[in-house]
Amino acid sequence: MKHKSMIALCVLSALVVMTVAASARDSEPVQNYSIWVGSHYTSLTDYAKKVGEYNLGNDEFLPEFKGVYQYRDVDKLITVDGHYFDQKNIDGMITGIFGDRFRGMAYCRSMIRQDGQDLLANMAAREMTAAGDPGGKILSHEIQDLGADYNTHRFEAGTDVDILLSRKNNIRMMVAHRSIFKKGEEQKVASNHCFSCHLTSKTMDVDRQTHQFQTGIQADVSDFTVGYQFGFRYFDSRAEDVTAYYDNAQHPMTGGSQSEFASRLNYDDTTMAYGTYPETQKMSHKLRFKGDIGKGRFSSSIGYSIAKNKGTDLEADAWTGAASYTMLLAQRTRLIAKIAGTRLTSDDPFIDLADYREGMDGTNTEAAITNFDFVRYSVLDRADAKASAEVISRVSPQTTVSVMAGYNHVDRYDYPTIDEHYKTDKFYGQAKIRYRKGLRYSNMIKYRFEKTSAPFRSFRGLFEAAGRDIMEPDVTPGGTFTGYLFSYYLRENLRYQNITTQPTDAHMFEFSATYRPTMKTSIMFGVKGQYDKNGDLDSLDVKHLSLRPHANLTLNPSPKWSVLTGYTFGYYKSRGPVAVALFDG
Amino acid sequence: MADYESNAHNVYFTASFMPDPKVRLVGTIGYNKSTAEYKSVTMPDVSDRISADPVFPGEIGNDPEKFEFTEMPDYSDLDYELIQFSLGIAYEVSPGVRLTADADYADLTDNQGYVYGIESGSLFIIRTGIQFDF
Structure with a gap:
């Protein structure tokens, strides 16, 4: 019923906007309609849920409709676009612009997905x-x-x-x-x-x-x-x-x-x-301020949000702030400076667990009973600060060069243990050159390097330390058994070293070129790539490589013919630790 | 340690042709091949750790045959091929009135079914209609 109500709301919005348009017109408007009425038949063979992930299929002809309406006047524009495929696949959108007084949009989308x-x-x-x-x-x-x-x-x-x-x-x-x-x-x-x-x-x-x-x-x-x-x-x-x-x-x-x-x-x-x-809700408030200051343009915002899990009565709140300043350094050179900060705080829930080994018969001893209750400090608690500056210069009518440098600092509170701080610093630099020669050539090349110190990691290996001594590993390299009666045998040294899949060095590269030898032919090709690795780990070898080349050709040899063909390739390789679950821990 | 590798190839060809001002033909061919897999898993030698284990010293073997996980990469294999064809025709029977007919066919081949079983299947859609432009 609610879905039908929402559809009715969309239709009502469309009627209201169209009525306003009709009553407000003060010159001869232009209207265009296009309506398509037909039917479709869908057949699925063998396993249907992959190839027909978004189509339930019906072995019968079903009605289908499409429609487009456009109303144009001196300072008004209304468009209505809709497609009814079947009862559960419907799209509709209406947009309206009335001078500088009103801009509005209403839409509905309905789709099915098979799992x-x-x-x-x-x-x-x-x-x-x-x-x-x-x-x-x-x-x-x-x-x-x-x-x-x-x-x-x-x-x-x-x-x-x-x-x-x-x-x-x-x-x-x-x-x-x-x-x-x-x-x-x-x-x-x-x-x-x-x-x-x-x-x-x-x-x-x-x-x-x-x-x-x-x-x-x-x-x-x-x-x-x-x-x-x-x-x-x-x-x-x-x-x-x-x-x-x-x-x-x-x-x-x-x-x-x-x-x-x-x-x-x-x-x-x-x-x-x-x-x-969970039943969750979030409320946010944001103040914005922008204007011309000095020789440049200033824009800023400050915000506060609070998110609540109503089932567990846990909350997380965030203060955010951002500012940017744009100014001309020279006639063809522009500076864009940005800073942003976030302060996230979340509740620390108390985890109440049954006493370990309480009620055990036979060899039970009081010493064996262990209380694992603890307070779960969230790694969401943090301060995050960012700053960057970019200089963009048009060095010639064909060539634009930009250089950017930035810094990001993350300070995680109560991690790995309470009152401790785990800080990550990232520096990055980027250079970009764009070259255009009329409509014939358009080329872009970009390189970016990121250097991160102490990226996020899981302390004490695969297990997060919760700030409790009882969770200290009782099996240490060359150490002795401490007698906690709490022992997991882990075959890997990974248990006792830093674990992360985050890189310390990242190189990003992008190149694209468009060549139009004639007005009827266009060739486009390019590649995006990234290579990153972490060089700070004890014995792990963490690195990632991705390459995404693409090429396409557009031909319009005659007014009768139009051809588009192309090829894309995506390659991704990742090297990292693998955790294998074994019986006995 | 292990390498995880994925490849996705995508080739497409689309052409439209108007043999007559009243007739428009559109055709598309697409081919996609996607693979992903874990490469061999490299496990470290932990003989020293096993012999020094404070709970079960020396009892847990380090037999490479038991711990090399040679079959594990097979469990991660993904290998799909998708071929798509579509053909459409629009014929203007009179100014502002067009008859349309389209057909779409997609065939998916799953060469390494696992989590959901073999997912090979095909989809065929035929669509006919009439369009009015005002």
């Missing part, structure tokens, strides 16, 4: 005994809805309106909104505790909504423009929770040692919801 079913075929493993036979621990899976037909319908509607309230002080108001509805079914996989090593796949309904709303006002005051903008975003899932049974804690083969296994878990022998979505 495949993960067969979990890679989720099957079993230990091998000393004799080479299968035995011991086992990883298994269960698909309770094998062959399920997952698909989701996404409907989006939005509006964006800009109104001139008063020519005195050029007071303008802006209102925009966007709503996204997603319905259907999707796959959800529950993972049981490791003693039973079992995955369960079920179907979950999809019923999600996202709503965004923005409004703002701005005015010219003296030589400056000031403005305020408010934003609101809300997300919720109204689908019924899907549940899974978590096995009774016991030895998977013998069924014994129940208290031994249960003493390591927070819950067992229970049915619980999983794969749930």
Whole structure:
């Protein structure tokens, strides 16, 4: 029903704009219509969800419509564009411009997407005994809805309106909104505790909504423009929770040692919801200020936003600020200087866990009982500062050269442990040359280098340190067993060194050329590439390489013929650590 | 350590032809081949660590056959080929009135089905209609 209401809203908006246009005209307008009425037949063969990812297919002829309307007057322009493919694939947009008084846009988009079913075929493993036979621990899976037909319908509607309230002080108001509805079914996989090593796949309904709303006002005051903008975003899932049974804690083969296994878990022998979505909302405020200062143009903003997970009552807030200044250094040389800063703070939730090994029979001792409760400090807590300067110069009528340098500093709070700071600094430089000779040649070449010190890494290897001594590794190279009864055997040295996939040195390269030997022929080719590596790691060898060359040819040999052909290639190679999960940790 | 490599080739050809002022033909051919895979996984020698393990010293073997994960790269293989053809014709029966007919065909070949099974399949769409321009 809500989807129909949104469609009705779009249609109503179109009628209102068209009525306003008709009543406001003061000269002979020009109107163009184009309507297409037809039908289509879709056939899918074999596996349909990949090749027909966005098409459900119907082995019958279905009606289809398209329409375009355009209204032009002296200072008015209205366009309406729509396409009805089937009930779940609809596009529509209306835009209107009425002089400097009103600019508006309303749209709706509706589409279907098919999702495949993960067969979990890679989720099957079993230990091998000393004799080479299968035995011991086992990883298994269960698909309770094998062959399920997952698909989701996404409907989006939005509006964006800009109104001139008063020519005195050029007071303008802006209102925009966007709503996204997603319905259907999707796959959800529950993972049981490791003693039973079992995955369960079920179907979950999809019923999600996202709503965004923005409004703002701005005015010219003296030589400056000031403005305020408010934003609101809300997300919720109204689908019924899907549940899974978590096995009774016991030895998977013998069924014994129940208290031994249960003493390591927070819950067992229970049915619980999983794969749930949070209900979240975000509110933001932003002040803008821009104008001419000195010999240049100044633009700035300061903002505050707060995001809340309403399910867990956790919040994160952010202060942001940005400023840019543009000025002419010489007749054909321009400077663009920018600074920006962000301060992110998020709540630190207390994680309340059952005591480890409490209730264990037999060899249980009080010393073995360990409290793993902790406060989860977020790595989102940080200050982020950026500054850059770019000089653009037109050294000749054909050639433009630009040089840019920048700096980015990130200070993460309470990382890796509370009250500590983990700081990352990035310096970058970029040079770009563009050469144009009439319509015949157009070439561009760009190179950028980024140098990063201490990029983000996971401390103590693959496991994040949570600021608790109890999580100190009890297996140290050449060390001794500290007796925490908490030991994971990890075969790799990676456990004890810095882990990251972030680079310290990055080189980026781009080249493009367009050549038009005649007005009927155009040749375009180019390449984008990037190579980066991290040279600060102990023994890891982390690097990435990507290359994306492209070429195309456009020919218009006669008014009757038009040909476009081309080739693109994407190559990506990444080298990094691989974590292999093994039985026994 | 392991290398992950992906390649995507895309070739396309589009032509439109007006043999007569009332007739317009449009055709497209496209071919895409995409592959992605992990290369061999290189595991370090951890003999020293195993012998010095404080919990199970020397008990966990370092048999290369058990820990080289030679089959792991096969699990990551992706290999798709997609061929697309389309052909359309528009015929102006009178000023401002056109008859249209289009056909689209796509055939996907999955050479390394795994997570979702073999995903090979084809799609065929035929569309006819009449357009009015005012």
